[in-house]
Structures are given as C-alpha cells and as structure tokens.
Amino acid sequence: MAEHLSEVDKLRAKLLQNIEADDETATTYFSNVVREDVLLRIEKVIGNIVSSLSREEAPVLLLNSRSQWSSVRFEKPVGLLMTSDCTVTTLRSNGSLSLNKFAVILKALSTIYNLLQNDSYATKRDMYYNDPQLFGSQKILDTVVDDLSCMLKVSRRSLHVLATTKGLIIGDLCYLEEDGTRVDCSFTAVPVCSNVRGIISVTSSAKFVLVIEKDATFQRLLDDDFCTRFYPCIMITGKGVPDINSRLMVRRLWETLQIPVFALVDADPHGIEIMCIYKYGSVSMAFEAANLTVSSMLWLGLLPSDIERLGVPHDVLIPFTEADKRKMNSLKKRPYIFCHPAWEREITLMLQWNQKAEIQSLASIAPHFLTRVYLPNKLCHGGWI
Structure with a gap:
C-alpha cells in the first residue's frame, strides 16, 4: 500500500x-479579459466596417477557420491549440452566400455589446429568440457566437453569453x-x-x-x-x-x-x-x-x-x-x-x-x-x- x-x-x-x-x-494565448477591453475590441470591428462604408467599399470580416486540422497544433500539456497562422476566411457583406451570415454576426455583436454595456448576461437561447427569423436556427447562432469568441480572442463568458x-x-x-x-x-x-x-x-x-x-x-x-x-x-x-x-x-x-x-x-x-x-x-x-x-x-x-x-x-x-x-x-x-x-x-x-x-x-x-x-x-x- x-x-x-x-x-x-x-x-x-x-x-x-x-x-x-x-x-x-x-x-x-487566451484569457478572460475585462469588460471594457471586450467593448473596445467590438468597437474596433465596427469601426473598420464604418471606415469601409465611408470609402464606398463593401465591408468584410476575417474569421479564423475552426474546422481544419491544419489550423491547430498539439501540445501535450494542454491539447489542441489554434496556430497563430491558421487559415482565415474572408466574409464579404456583398456576397450572395455570405450576406446573411454577415448580418447575423452584426446582430450578435450588437446584442453582445448591449450585454457588456449593461453588465448583464444572456444564454444563447435567449439571444436566438431575440430574432429567430434572422438567426434561422439555434445551431447557426451557436456557431456565430464561437466565431466571435475566436475572432475577438476572448472566452464566451467574456462576451457575457452563457450556454444552456x-x-x-x-x-x-x-x-x-x-x-x-x-x-x-x-x-x-x-x-x-x-x-x-x-x-x-x-x-x-x-x-x-x-x-x-x-x-x-x-x-x-x-x-x-x-x-x-x-x-x-x-x-x-x-x-x-x-x-x-x-x-x-x-x-x-x-x-x-x-x-x-x-x-x-x-x-x-x-x-x-x-x-x-x-x-x-x-x-x-x-x-x-x-x-x-x-x-x-x-x-x-x-x-x-x-x-x-x-x-x-x-x-x-x-x-x-x-x-x-x-x-x-x-x-x-x-x-x-x-x-x-x-x-x-x-x-x-x-x-x-x-x-x-x-x-x-x-x-x-x-x-x-x-x-x-x-x-x-x-x-x-x-x-x-
């Protein structure tokens, strides 16, 4: 013994x-950040969109690919980590296939921004029923929330979004x-x-x-x-x-x-x-x-x-x-x-x-x-x- x-x-x-x-x-690599910092990161994203519009250009969003093994590396003490040079997808606001997702992301960002400003929380289910017609399905919104978390390099909790x-x-x-x-x-x-x-x-x-x-x-x-x-x-x-x-x-x-x-x-x-x-x-x-x-x-x-x-x-x-x-x-x-x-x-x-x-x-x-x-x-x- x-x-x-x-x-x-x-x-x-x-x-x-x-x-x-x-x-x-x-x-x-990835840590919880204070509420003010998350607000600034969202404002930077929106600022880039406004700048594109002021130049009469179609705004774009850059999203890290979260579905390819080529975008991750393995470190035994931690596990699978996203690489710093992972594949990036360009989401265009003027694309027929990407326009709806672009709109869903902006709506989600708006909701998250309001949650942060008011220092309140919401579940992904609550967010979905805020505008189910736009989001289409809970699965689409779930994916978008994770995309935003990855893009802003903050945890979902830092976005004040909770999962059921x-x-x-x-x-x-x-x-x-x-x-x-x-x-x-x-x-x-x-x-x-x-x-x-x-x-x-x-x-x-x-x-x-x-x-x-x-x-x-x-x-x-x-x-x-x-x-x-x-x-x-x-x-x-x-x-x-x-x-x-x-x-x-x-x-x-x-x-x-x-x-x-x-x-x-x-x-x-x-x-x-x-x-x-x-x-x-x-x-x-x-x-x-x-x-x-x-x-x-x-x-x-x-x-x-x-x-x-x-x-x-x-x-x-x-x-x-x-x-x-x-x-x-x-x-x-x-x-x-x-x-x-x-x-x-x-x-x-x-x-x-x-x-x-x-x-x-x-x-x-x-x-x-x-x-x-x-x-x-x-x-x-x-x-x-």
Missing part, C-alpha cells in the same frame, strides 16, 4: 505541474454560484452550472472525479449508489459529446481540487473521441483549449483489452459499421494518439476484432459487475481508494 501511495503522490505532483503549465499557456447546460453532477461537492446560491451535489444529481467561471467557495474532500460518457451509465451508477460506495468522489456526465459547461466544470474541478480525473466511456470510436475532447479538446474549440482541457485525464475504461480479459460474451459485442472504421482510422492519425502507445494498442485491437462494446455489456457477466467488481478493481489497482 505504501508503494501505491507513493505513486499516487507522484502523480498528484505531476497533475499540479500540468495545471501550472496550462495556466501559463492560457495567460499567454445539459450535464449532470453528483458527489462530495459544494459551491456558491455567482448570485450567492449554495449548491450541494452530495445527495442528488444536479445540472452543471451554466456559469462555471462564476462559481466560488468550492469545497470537496473527493479523491477523484469520474467523467462518464453517457447518461444511461451515469443513471446506472446512481442506482447502484456508486458515490456512496466510493465516498468521497465526484461523478459527472456530459450526456454524450460534452457541452462547454460540462468541460468547464471538469476543468474547474481538476485545477481547484488537484485530484485525478478518470474517463469511463464505451469501447468504441465515439467513446474514445469523447474522452479525447475532455482530455485534449476539439478542433472547433481549439482557440479556447487552455480553459477547457484536462490533459492528465486517465482512460479508466471500458478498454478493448478488458473485453477479452474479462471474457465478455461475443453476442453482446456490436460489429463495426463503415462509419466506425472511418472514425477509428481517423483517430489513429491524430497527434495525441502517438503520445500514448497503450492507446494505439487498444485501437489496433479493436480494429482487428472489427467490433465494439458498450459499458452496459459488462452486465452480461453479472448485473452489478460494473460497480461491484470492474470499477473497484480499477480504482484499487491504482491506489485511489
């Missing part, structure tokens, strides 16, 4: 070093929201805060955070009293591909509590990708990676090698689709996979089998195998409980 504790202490020290390295990167949350959290955790509301996650699962950066007085004695891919698995662990059995700990789910608030909360817990963060995902391409989003970020949000990623996150399960080791029945395994194969081959080429030889072996094993498995497949061994055998063995082996 002493040897285990020594290794735990070493890893915790490493986690703290990673946090400090992350904070330095965040400061140099979908994640859930439970465990040994209490905190105060910005308005003074006390949130206690100890007894029941609560929605992840929609203003994570505004929370204060975070208190917890948790030994680890377990990030769960799917709500179904999260609910199963709730039914089996996972948090009680492994008290003190924290359990959180983003219900699939995580929203920004869920990622911000995991990051906040990691840097505040300085405890290990584990990922429990399906043994399939999408599960692995979701874990990588939490750990290293995504291409589309690479401009804010330093505020979102948890580079020390550990892949607890379900590992493809676990399927063979535990003798999971073949009839509960799911054959790969062509889309699964494409996704897995794409994952193999990503820069962060090369940093993890063990991950490469797991991915290769899954490709060889041409099959995938959901976490629920462990129930085929025994109804409570996940919570009473699999997770205890994984956590005990690492010396975390």
Whole structure:
C-alpha cells in the first residue's frame, strides 16, 4: 500500500505541474479579459466596417477557420491549440452566400455589446429568440457566437453569453454560484452550472472525479449508489459529446481540487473521441483549449483489452459499421494518439476484432459487475481508494 501511495503522490505532483503549465499557456494565448477591453475590441470591428462604408467599399470580416486540422497544433500539456497562422476566411457583406451570415454576426455583436454595456448576461437561447427569423436556427447562432469568441480572442463568458447546460453532477461537492446560491451535489444529481467561471467557495474532500460518457451509465451508477460506495468522489456526465459547461466544470474541478480525473466511456470510436475532447479538446474549440482541457485525464475504461480479459460474451459485442472504421482510422492519425502507445494498442485491437462494446455489456457477466467488481478493481489497482 505504501508503494501505491507513493505513486499516487507522484502523480498528484505531476497533475499540479500540468495545471501550472496550462495556466501559463492560457495567460499567454487566451484569457478572460475585462469588460471594457471586450467593448473596445467590438468597437474596433465596427469601426473598420464604418471606415469601409465611408470609402464606398463593401465591408468584410476575417474569421479564423475552426474546422481544419491544419489550423491547430498539439501540445501535450494542454491539447489542441489554434496556430497563430491558421487559415482565415474572408466574409464579404456583398456576397450572395455570405450576406446573411454577415448580418447575423452584426446582430450578435450588437446584442453582445448591449450585454457588456449593461453588465448583464444572456444564454444563447435567449439571444436566438431575440430574432429567430434572422438567426434561422439555434445551431447557426451557436456557431456565430464561437466565431466571435475566436475572432475577438476572448472566452464566451467574456462576451457575457452563457450556454444552456445539459450535464449532470453528483458527489462530495459544494459551491456558491455567482448570485450567492449554495449548491450541494452530495445527495442528488444536479445540472452543471451554466456559469462555471462564476462559481466560488468550492469545497470537496473527493479523491477523484469520474467523467462518464453517457447518461444511461451515469443513471446506472446512481442506482447502484456508486458515490456512496466510493465516498468521497465526484461523478459527472456530459450526456454524450460534452457541452462547454460540462468541460468547464471538469476543468474547474481538476485545477481547484488537484485530484485525478478518470474517463469511463464505451469501447468504441465515439467513446474514445469523447474522452479525447475532455482530455485534449476539439478542433472547433481549439482557440479556447487552455480553459477547457484536462490533459492528465486517465482512460479508466471500458478498454478493448478488458473485453477479452474479462471474457465478455461475443453476442453482446456490436460489429463495426463503415462509419466506425472511418472514425477509428481517423483517430489513429491524430497527434495525441502517438503520445500514448497503450492507446494505439487498444485501437489496433479493436480494429482487428472489427467490433465494439458498450459499458452496459459488462452486465452480461453479472448485473452489478460494473460497480461491484470492474470499477473497484480499477480504482484499487491504482491506489485511489
């Protein structure tokens, strides 16, 4: 046990070093800025548009490309970061295909400017219903808000725009929201805060955070009293591909509590990708990676090698689709996979089998195998409980 504790202490020290390295990167590349500074950045954009009009020229906006791997670089302590020389798209006000988006951006900028002036906040949903006919869909507005955040080089919170949350959290955790509301996650699962950066007085004695891919698995662990059995700990789910608030909360817990963060995902391409989003970020949000990623996150399960080791029945395994194969081959080429030889072996094993498995497949061994055998063995082996 002493040897285990020594290794735990070493890893915790490493986690703290990673946090400090992350904070330095965040400061140099992308950080929250004061309200007045954001107002000035917006005024500069509008000033350029007015100057173009005064010269009888069609105004343009320059947007960083947020969808190309060529626009990001990988740094292991942080994750995927947008390059300084990323591809830039010119959005023209006189283009038949770009005119509507140009108008949507100006409307969004106007709304954000008013929010900043009044020092108030709004959700993206609130913004959409302010002019649904212009915005067209919530998805279009969501993309525009992220484009503006990237263009102005500020976080979404600095724009005073909040996202509607979908994640859930439970465990040994209490905190105060910005308005003074006390949130206690100890007894029941609560929605992840929609203003994570505004929370204060975070208190917890948790030994680890377990990030769960799917709500179904999260609910199963709730039914089996996972948090009680492994008290003190924290359990959180983003219900699939995580929203920004869920990622911000995991990051906040990691840097505040300085405890290990584990990922429990399906043994399939999408599960692995979701874990990588939490750990290293995504291409589309690479401009804010330093505020979102948890580079020390550990892949607890379900590992493809676990399927063979535990003798999971073949009839509960799911054959790969062509889309699964494409996704897995794409994952193999990503820069962060090369940093993890063990991950490469797991991915290769899954490709060889041409099959995938959901976490629920462990129930085929025994109804409570996940919570009473699999997770205890994984956590005990690492010396975390």
